[in-house]
Amino acid sequence: MATVPETDIGMFERGTRYLQLADDWRSATGRGVSIAIVDSGIDAEHPDLAGKVAASVEARVENKRVVFDPSNSGDSAGHGTACAGIIAKISPDAQLFSVKVLGAAGLGDGQAFLAGLEYCIKERYRVINLSLGTTKPQFFSPLHDLLDRAYQAGCIVVAAANNLPHPSFPSVFSSSLISVIKSGETDPLNFGFHFGEVIELTAPGVNVRTPWLDKGYRTLTGNSFACPHIVGIIARLMEKHPEMTPFQVKSALYAIARDNQYRNA
Amino acid sequence: MRTPAGIQKCLGSVNDEWQSGSRGGSGSNFSRAMVENPQKLRKNLKMTESDGYDLPERLKRLVETIDIANIFTEPLTRSLATLLEISAAEMNSDEASVLIRDGDEGDLRFLSAIGKVAEQLINIKVPAGKGIAGFVMSSGQPMAVADVGEETSFYSEVDRTTGYSTQMILATPLSHNGEVIGVLEYINRRGDPPFEPFTPAEMDRAAAFAMPIASLVNAYESAKLFRDLGEKILADDSAGDLGPVREWLGELRDSAEHREMMDLAMLIREVAGRGEAERILCKEMLESIVRYSDSKSEISFLTL
Structure with missing residues (x-):
């Protein structure tokens, strides 16, 4: 996929060029792509993540507002480190930015991650990993607005679906973000796309071996771990095609998943 | 000292059964127990003030108190x-x-x-x-x-x-x-x-x-909230600190969901008050929203 120059050719012809996606992303490493991980922090000292975390910030409440300060408190739960480890394995040269919103005292869950998402959009991180969600109806509307802002700013938001038998936000918003559910697949490049499903992407999320606290590793299952697999793939795509819009990224994922489906059949 | 009637006053909307255990068969076992047992609890809580209880009696009363305290939970x-x-x-x-x-x-x-x-x-x-x-x-x-x-x-x-x-x-x-x-x-x-x-x-x-x-x-x-409330009210030194209860009720009233429901109810009342045609139109619109929502909910999230 190349940048399409302004020419006098018809819209239709120009449009179709977007779908001519070369295979060069398969050998990419995410170089030059900024990825925010809105989570419990990242242990930047973990051997798998050394030198990969460009900056870390942490949410704090000040006069009833959430502000972000530079953070050196690492990861409070292990989850953010696990997600970062998955991304780094697929796109080892991507720049990771830790936006710690979990584990801070006095922060409501929805409030914290809304503020984290807003911070990422302001910072214009190209890809945002949201392995969290909320089922609180009052967050439906503000989240929708934020995701539209992300979409217009060219930030690609990737969210984990909830395993619960009711919808969680933002993963059910299909137009303005990419939502992911786990599969038993182990090859990160062999992801699936199910157009028409509430959650469109499937990626490895069962018994994933990944970094954890104390320089350790854990074998984890959950949609939380499917989400960073897709983030890693997007970083590869964006290294090769930095001009891609969220819409194009989704189209590219769809096209690659169709190839995967064809190959698997 | 506060009484069950006092609790009712504080909570406002609690059913009469709370205090009228004498209604015979009309009250549930639960509500009757609530009436009978707080009296026991009150009695038991007083025991620390009294002298002369022997140890077995004190223990028996303590066990009764614990049972009563846990009746809700x-x-x-x-x-x-x-x-x-x-x-x-x-x-x-x-x-x-x-x-x-x-x-x-x-x-x-x-x-x-x-x-x-x-x-x-x-x-x-x-x-x-x-x-x-x-x-x-x-x-x-x-x-x-x-x-x-x-x-x-x-x-x-x-x-x-x-x-x-x-x-x-x-x-x-x-x-x-x-x-x-x-x-x-x-x-x-x-x-x-x-x-x-x-x-x-x-x-x-x-x-x-x-x-x-x-x-x-x-x-x-x-239930725990009510249990704690009961304990506080029945304890002689309770002095009526009902802050947590008020806070809880306040949260219910202040919840976004509750506010939205109130807004919707007021809107419907306003539209309905404007005349017969508006009332019918409003009803039909709401019914069609329900039908739409029903058909939409066929997309099941259970597949996740």
Whole structure:
């Protein structure tokens, strides 16, 4: 996929060029792509993540507002480190930015991650990993607005679906973000796309071996771990095609998943 | 000292049954017990002021007091334990627990547990964001860990306290009205290690069990509030600190959901008050929204 120059050719012809996606992303490493991980922090000292975390910030409440300060408190739960480890394995040269919103005292869950998402959009991180969600109806509307802002700013938001038998936000918003559910697949490049499903992407999320606290590793299952697999793939795509819009990224994922489906059949 | 009538005054909308146990058959067993037992409790609480009780009598009264104090919550915690037993068997596990909020800072505590170290777990606290449970609580995301490990994790601290060896864990959030109110955990499998990891299908099953368990936890939290209220009111030195109750009722009234419902009700009343044609139109529009919503809800989230 190349940048399409302004020419006098018809819209239709120009449009179709977007779908001519070369295979060069398969050998990419995410170089030059900024990825925010809105989570419990990242242990930047973990051997798998050394030198990969460009900056870390942490949410704090000040006069009833959430502000972000530079953070050196690492990861409070292990989850953010696990997600970062998955991304780094697929796109080892991507720049990771830790936006710690979990584990801070006095922060409501929805409030914290809304503020984290807003911070990422302001910072214009190209890809945002949201392995969290909320089922609180009052967050439906503000989240929708934020995701539209992300979409217009060219930030690609990737969210984990909830395993619960009711919808969680933002993963059910299909137009303005990419939502992911786990599969038993182990090859990160062999992801699936199910157009028409509430959650469109499937990626490895069962018994994933990944970094954890104390320089350790854990074998984890959950949609939380499917989400960073897709983030890693997007970083590869964006290294090769930095001009891609969220819409194009989704189209590219769809096209690659169709190839995967064809190959698997 | 406050009386049950005083409680009713404070709470405003409590049914008369609260104080009129003399209604004979009309009141439920529960409400009758509530009337009879606070009197016992009041009597028992006074015992510390009196001299001359012998030890057996004091102990007997103490046991009665504890029973009364638990009258609201005990049936719920018993049901919780039963549900944990049933669901754990489904998960081929013997160890399960429910953790609930402890204070406003995101801390958790074990409310109910089954298994070898169940009794030791009860009331152990989990600091905000710590461990798998802390993460699941704050993120709302279920997860399973196949190798909890031996390092300096939260679980190794709990294991040191209980002498148990946590190897594998499945944790899923307990949600009520869209809010995460606790965490449901299953630990290890039956038999000896190495254990087969929890499967995605079992995660779905745990999420299904989490729904009735969350309803019980919510009922428990409400019942506990009333239990604490009862204790305070019946204690001579209560001095009527009803702040937490007012706060709870205030939260109910201030919730976004409640406000939205009130706005909607006012809007409907306003439209309906404008005339017959408006009333009919409003009704038809609302009915068509319900039909649309029904057809939309056929897209089931159960497939997740």
